[in-house]
Amino acid sequence: MNIATTPAPAKVPTIGERLRDWRRKRRLSQLDLALDAEISTRHLSFLETGRATPSRDMVLRLAECLEVPLRERNALMLAAGYAPVFPDRAFDDPSLATVRAAVEAVLHAHMPFPALAIDRRWIMLSSNAALAPLLAGVSPKLLDGPVNVLRVSLHPEGVAPRIANLAEWRGHILSRLRRQLADSGDAELADLIKELSAYPGGEAHPRAGEGLIAAPLRLNTPDGELSFLSATMTFGSPLDVMVSELAIETFLPVDAATARALGAQSISS
Incomplete structure (x- = not known):
């Protein structure tokens, strides 16, 4: 029995x-x-x-x-048996209007170069108009509902097929995620790392002596190859959980050709 x-x-x-x-x-x-x-x-x-x-x-x-x-x-x-100390409000909470306004100001000021705001699990909260052309050809299912920007970046139906240095960019993203996991202990990041690691594309890192100052994102577009360096901005001394986890990712042109191409796109739009 x-x-x-x-x-x-x-x-x-x-x-x-x-x-x-x-x-x-x-x-x-x-x-x-x-x-x-x-x-x-x-x-x-x-x-x-x-x-x-x-x-x-x-x-x-x-x-x-x-x-x-x-x-x-x-x-x-x-x-320990005590009440939580730090408020945890949604990004669209009315009390965070000042934060949203600051984010939108930074995104707008970064034009004509791409910039976006993300939460701790890389869900896109907002972006500027310069990001849209870089997402051309991405499968609509990846852009439906909450958009995980790393999934969009590395998925075979996302931006990945147009990334000229995919193995290098994957290596940069996965290394960054592993550091974030070690710092935060967020189990959902472990799941995201597992998912992204299963996508094709390999994983590599720039070698010393190649003259690079940071891992670039090299993207094939109708305007030729565009090359970017990424930079991250966070709020200093946050006292709200959402604000402490919010980041603004900006992309800066590596060369004059990229700057000219994005400037021309901005004028035409």
Whole structure:
């Protein structure tokens, strides 16, 4: 006779286990963290093993020393039995009108070069008009609903077939995502890395001595090959989870030919 069994519920990490995990992610010893937080190693050990319960201020102090993202600081607070400290509002929340206005001002000022705003999982929140020509030929299904810009970039039905240095650009993106995963601990980024890694195109990195200052994006277009360097802008000293995770990605022309082509497109449109 078969007896159905109910799987045991997943164990929820304690506040001490979470603090220990973040310390290890940051490659710090107990002594390193204790010195930074100005507490004894004995007290830190008691907190990590559950022999002592951290106060609200202690959780925030250790999270600051560990450079834990605001979203995860809220999770630490909840694990310790306290209310979250940092608000987590949607990008279109009325209270973030000033933030949206600042984002739109930057996107507009970057014309005629492409720029877009993304959230922590690379979902596009806004973009300027210069981005649209670069998406020509992308499958409509990739642009339906929330648009993940990395999926659009590397998918075989996305921009990938027109990227002249696809292996190099893939290597840059995947390396950046792996660093982001290490910094944030966001499990959904691990899923995104797995998905993107399965796309064709290889993975390579520029070699030292090639004279490059950064990995370029080289894109084949009807106007010839356009070459860009990317730069990222974030808000300083954020106190809102969304704002702390929001980034503006800008693309700058590497050469005069790219600048002229984009300038001409801007005038014609």
